[in-house]
Amino acid sequence: MNYEQARFNMIEQQIRPWDVLDSQILSLLAIMRREDFVPPACRDLAFVDMEIPLPPHSNPSQCMLAPRVEARTLQDLAVQKHEKVLEIGTGTGYMAALLAHRAQQVITLEIEPSLADTARQNLTKAGIYNVEVRTADGSADLTKTLSGAAPFDVIVLSGSVAEVPASLLALLKVGGRLSAVVGCEPMMRATLITRVGQDAWRTTEAWDTVAPRLLNFPEPSKFTF
Numbered sequence: 001m002n003y004e005q006a007r008f009n010m011i012e013q014q015i016r017p018w019d020v021l022d023s024q025i026l027s028l029l030a031i032m033r034r035e036d037f038v039p040p041a042c043r044d045l046a047f048v049d050m051e052i053p054l055p056p057h058s059n060p061s062q063c064m065l066a067p068r069v070e071a072r073t074l075q076d077l078a079v080q081k082h083e084k085v086l087e088i089g090t091g092t093g094y095m096a097a098l099l100a101h102r103a104q105q106v107i108t109l110e111i112e113p114s115l116a117d118t119a120r121q122n123l124t125k126a127g128i129y130n131v132e133v134r135t136a137d138g139s140a141d142l143t144k145t146l147s148g149a150a151p152f153d154v155i156v157l158s159g160s161v162a163e164v165p166a167s168l169l170a171l172l173k174v175g176g177r178l179s180a181v182v183g184c185e186p187m188m189r190a191t192l193i194t195r196v197g198q199d200a201w202r203t204t205e206a207w208d209t210v211a212p213r214l215l216n217f218p219e220p221s222k223f224t225f
Contacts, residue, residue, distance in 0.1 A: 001044050003035055010034075010047035010067055018068040022075045028101050029071060037094035037122050038064060051212065054091055056114055061212035064091055065158060069190075069209055070098065073156065073179050076192050076206060079103050083153035086146075086171065088138035089214050093119030095158050096131045106131040107149055109138045111215050139216040142171070152176060159214035160188055169193065169201065181211040184220070 011029055020026065035046035042052050051063040073095075079085060079102035087096055090110035096119065099106045108131060110116040116135040123131050136145040138157075151173040157164075157180035164180050172178060172195040182191040182205075189205040196202050 003033075003046075006047040007034070010049075014049050014066075014068045015071045018072055020068070020071045020075050025071060025075050028074075028098060029067075032094075032097060032101070033126070034067065034094060036126065037092045037097065039092070054115060056112070059215060061159065061215065062091070062112065062115070063212055064094060065211060069181075069211065070095055072207065073190065074098055074102070076190070077154055077156065077177055077179050079154055084149075085154040085156065086150075086152045087156045087158055088168075089158035090119045090133055091115060091158060093122045093131070093133065095156065096133070097123060097126055097128050099154075099156065100128045100131045103154070104130065107134060107146070107152075108132070109134050109136040109142075109145065111135070111137045137216055138214065139165070139218075141167070146171070155179070157181070157214060160211040161214055161217045162219050164191070164193060165217070169195070174198065181209055185210055 011026055035043050038046045038052055039055055045052055049066055051066055054062045083103050085099050085103045085106045087108035090096055090108040096106050096108040113135050116133050120133045150171040152171055153173055153176045155168060155178040160181035174195050176195050178193045180191055181188050183189055187208060188210050190207045190209055192204045192206060194202045
């Protein structure tokens with residue numbers, strides 16, 4: 001397989017048509033070897049417009065998001081070189097790698113220990129050293145897990161939630177942004193929440209998509225007669 005041609009096709013046929021036009025992000029996608037972050041058995045699927053399931057397959061919601069979703073999220077957040085980022089849902093570390101090229105520091109949380117180990121190995125092989133992978137449940141109380149690292153300029157949820165917990169919003173600096181796919185199937189919204197004051201927020205629902213759930217985040221109660 002010609003990976004360079006496949007990468008070019010991914011950018012030109014999937015990502016540009018999804019209104020990802022930031023030249024710096026497109027250049028980053030061209031040099032970041034996505035194929036090195038997918039499970040070996042799925043290497044030839046690295047540039048396909050799909051979610052890629054991740055081992056140990058104990059939960060079908062654990063996957064790499066589609067390339068266009070990762071790219072547009074990165075564009076929406078407009079991460080700057082001086083900023084500190086928190087990611088919930090490391091997976092194999094690809095999104096953390098992209099964020100690391102844009103940010104000063106990235107802390108990323110992964111609930112599955114084997115995936116966290118894989119992400120650490122992938123990031124080291126890619127020569128990325130401003131990412132710290134911590135094995136933790138992003139839906140839990142993060143006070144001890146983050147041990148004074150908050151507040152953050154940017155928070156990224158690499159998966160969907162029914163609603164964004166107030167506890168995560170509280171970890172943002174004033175001026176900070178949180179990106180998450182919010183809602184329930186069949187329609188979810190890519191949501192960007194900006195902290196504009198100590199107790200003030202601005203919410204933008206930029207585009208429609210569907211993404212697998214992050215584990216253990218609360219679901220709305222189902223209506224029953």
